[in-house]
Amino acid sequence: MIIEPTSPKLLPDPLREPYYQPPYTLVLELTDVLLHPEWSVRTTPFLPNTPQLPLTPPHPGLLAPGAGRTFHLRLYLRPYLLSLTCGLHAPSPLATGWRFKKRPGIDYLFQQLAPLYEIVIFTAETGMTAYPLIDSIDPQGFVMYRLFRDATRYMEGHHVKDVSCLNRDTSKVILVDCKREAFSLQPFNGMALTKWDGNSEDRTLYDLAHFLKTIALSGVDDVRSVLENYALEDDPIEAFKRRQAQLAQEEEQRLAELAQQKKQGISLGSIAGRFWRSKQ
Structure with a gap:
């Protein structure tokens, strides 16, 4: 049994100009996530x-x-x-x-995030099992690299994905899995999604795309500072949606208060204008 990654540098060096290297790296498990x-x-x-x-x-x-x-x-x-x-x-x-x-939303996830993230499939499955599956879900070639079980560390009965071996700036790497043990070496680089049960009405990947796109478009310097806020959540995507809804509600309330203040200011100005005209 292989207990150490096959190489200390699992990915080649980042692309250089004139080629485009996305600013962030997204590492996805295959089984029960996609x-x-x-x-x-x-x-x-x-x-x-x-x-x-x-x-x-x-x-x-x-x-x-x-x-x-x-x-x-x-x-x-x-x-x-x-x-x-x-x-x-x-x-x-x-x-x-x-x-x-x-899973519903795979195509949407890839299309939305490919310009912003270097997409890597890193699965605990063997290459023989996973390779044809990745070919099937990614006919357009959005997935830049594929890593399999032989690239994991086997620790205490779990296949652990060591972000430090990816040959990438760890402040720009997000690892998505349904098992927290998979990113136990770098817990603030990971997101543990709820294990998908095969429900065809599932919308998690659409919400995940929105979450990750928000991080990238915000130009976050260190993704760990964001993911740390969701580390204790049983469902980080639902937590993100709740916080987004709360922020939207607060913004709506703020705009309503500004509109009310503006309306009151116009009313006071109108009263003052009539007062001064009556004095002339």
Whole structure:
């Protein structure tokens, strides 16, 4: 088992002119943040002439059917649905395996943040599992780099992502995961989202895009000073929305008070004008 990152510099040096290097780096987990895995046993025939890749499925403890035999990975593309099916060598009417559901808002997140953030997928999954999934959710190539399980530190039973190994200014790095242990070495560089359960009405990624875009457009010098304020929140996105609503309410109240003061000033000026005209 690999317990240290494969390199002390997991990413190449930042781009230099004439190439564009976004001012911030966004590091995203794949599983339960962008995709939701579901184990299923389905009576779906294998597709003929589909390329197969040898793979031990990512969660072998759940593989009761055919345990200990050779499995294969095959990828089906459907609207909002990706499937990894593990089957035996011979075609079978029973297709058993992992289905990965695409979270609503992935495309919006990438499109909104790509000009502001260098987007990196850093997942605790193996490269064999994750690579085709990333290809499927990012056909336009917004993701600049991909890091997998072999780039993590294995500490106390958890795959920890060490921000100091990314070869980036840590004051400009935001790591998004659903497990706080993933960024335990740099807790104020991370955001722990609520684990996505596959709900198709979920709006978290839209709200996340708004949150991260606000940070970038504000020109924050050190993202840790912002993320620290959300470190103890069970749901930092909901906390951000509450604070935004409160600020909007306060601003609305301030504008109403200014309008009232202006109205009163106009009224007093009108009364004074009539008074002086009556004296002439």
